[in-house]
Amino acid sequence: MAVLGFSSSSCRSVAVVGAVLVLVMVLNGADLCNGGKTSSFVRKVEKTMDMPLDSDVFRVPPGYNAPQQVHITQGDHVGKGVTVSWVTQDERGSSVVRYWSENSEHKKEAKGNVHRYRFYNYTSGYIHHCTLRNLMYNTKYYYEVGIEHTVRQFWFMTPLEVGPDVPYTFGLIGDLGQSFDSNLTLTHYEHNPLKGQTVLFVGDLSYADQYPNHDNARWDSWGRFVERSVAYQPWIWTAGNHEIDFAPELGENEPFKPFTHRYLVPYRASNSTAPFWYSIKRASVYIIVLSSYSAYGKYTPQYKWLEQELPKVNRTETPWLIVMMHSPWYNSYNYHYMEGETMRVMFEPWFVKYKVDVVFSGHVHAYERSERVSNVAYNIINGLCAPIQDQSAPVYITIGDGGNLEGLATNMTEPQPKYSAYREASFGHAVFDIKNRTHAYYSWHRNQDGYAVEADSMWFFNRIWHPVDDSTSA
Ligand SMILES: *[C@@H]1O[C@H](CO)[C@@H](O)[C@H](O)[C@H]1NC(C)=O
Ligand SMILES: *[C@@H]1O[C@H](CO)[C@@H](O)[C@H](O)[C@H]1NC(C)=O
Ligand SMILES: *[C@@H]1O[C@H](CO)[C@@H](O)[C@H](O)[C@H]1NC(C)=O
Ligand SMILES: *[C@@H]1O[C@H](CO)[C@@H](O)[C@H](O)[C@H]1NC(C)=O
Ligand SMILES: *[C@@H]1O[C@H](CO)[C@@H](O)[C@H](O)[C@H]1NC(C)=O
Ligand SMILES: *[C@@H]1O[C@H](CO)[C@@H](O)[C@H](O)[C@H]1NC(C)=O
Ligand SMILES: [Fe+2]
16 A cells, blocks of 8 residues: 555554454555546547548648648747758758748748658658747748748747746647547647647657558658648657667667657757757746656766756746656556656656656656655665655646557556546647746646537646645646
8 A cells, every 4th residue: 555655654554553453444545545536537449540641631732842741849949949840752952941020021041951861661751951040039920941842831929038927828749649539639739729839749759660660651641740730830849769760670770760850859959969858948938858768877968968957947037847758757557657767766856856847748648647746755775665745846747648549548557546636548638828927727638528628627836936835626
């Protein structure tokens, strides 16, 4: 019981009472150790199937050498840069992006670069990346790609200048894939009346690696599928296990090859040495992205980077501190159980010390939200190895329920551990809606409901700026 228990001391007292009492206490203990809510909503279990390649969402845009798979992400550390990426198939074409602000006649041009890569017997199209820099804050920009051949036009909004009271709305999507359910998740995100302005994507994009030879044509189809959102608002990328594409049996020994060729992140702007861990500031938030699949032990590059990064976060400037990583630390499903444990052991004391507000993860194909808990007291001999309630600790949210072909995680550990506030095996997405330096509203939306329905929600009160502890409410 103590292992599952919220407070290990109350569970441990079981051991000192008599045999009959033990039974009674164990029964009580089951209560004591029970956690929050396991939703009674039972999703109809159907097979999660990928959309066939001739589906409408995968259509190649018409026109000679038309740019496809257009996507944007933040291109600098503070939100004045946007990286635009796209693919041309017929020939190399131009890597120029033409762009202008809504109220300006003056069109500017920026020149990017282009490359291709091979994966086993697949050769990619021409992948273009171009970073637009020194944009104005809080401004709508139009942009065009495909210059010289078939021109396609898109637009995006830059955020307000970084500052403590800047409101901002993030969408949260993970483990999306390209199934019919993935399409429902994206549709629900697009129609959510809480309009997300940027997606925090917690890893596992295309699931191309589930196809024979990691068929990279499924990276292309995924790029065309999500274009309808990511060409208009940045998605912030986290590397998941389905980005590794390590396939020595195919002669492919370079981990993350398709992912890093297709999806740029502004890692150099935060002095990171690899595109798997980095940080950005956006509006009133400092976002740290970590890699569950890169070394994080002591003395490793990721460890040293994070050690230097956390003290740099100025909560007067960015009151909100969000961490993204693929593999969850607090997960009470019987899938990927404790896969996040070694990273938790390394980094959790820092998250408590620096009062991280919330950690978003994916990997487990279901939804779960934790209480504010920590488990940092253990030192090999003291036996203090159970999570305790801790107002300095983050809330941990697993949002790996984007709907990929592997299907839902439905098997949960029983009883529900006390640290687990809410869990449900349904596909969906979430929204983190920052109001000002003290308040943020979080909600989770399952695909079976109407667009506005919140299946789980919580007010976040900023612990640097708010005198009151937040108690979770579902
Ligand atoms: C790659 O090889 C597989 C069999 O190993 C074959 O089915 C497929 O058609 C080949 N693809 C290309 C683009 O040559
Ligand atoms: C995907 O969703 C879009 C928007 O809701 C819809 O128009 C489209 O037909 C769907 N495609 C498939 C293959 O389900
Ligand atoms: C990166 O390092 C340079 C040189 O030490 C420093 O000037 C800059 O502020 C650092 N950037 C960030 C985002 O930490
Ligand atoms: C933190 O940010 C505030 C507001 O931008 C600024 O006034 C202050 O100088 C910064 N503190 C440090 C240590 O940089
Ligand atoms: C759920 O997971 C547990 C632990 O791995 C396993 O023993 C049990 O058989 C699973 N139940 C189902 C219905 O798959
Ligand atoms: C911050 O936002 C909350 C929720 O919208 C609101 O109640 C509160 O008054 C706001 N605080 C300030 C200082 O505007
Ligand atoms: Fe995963």
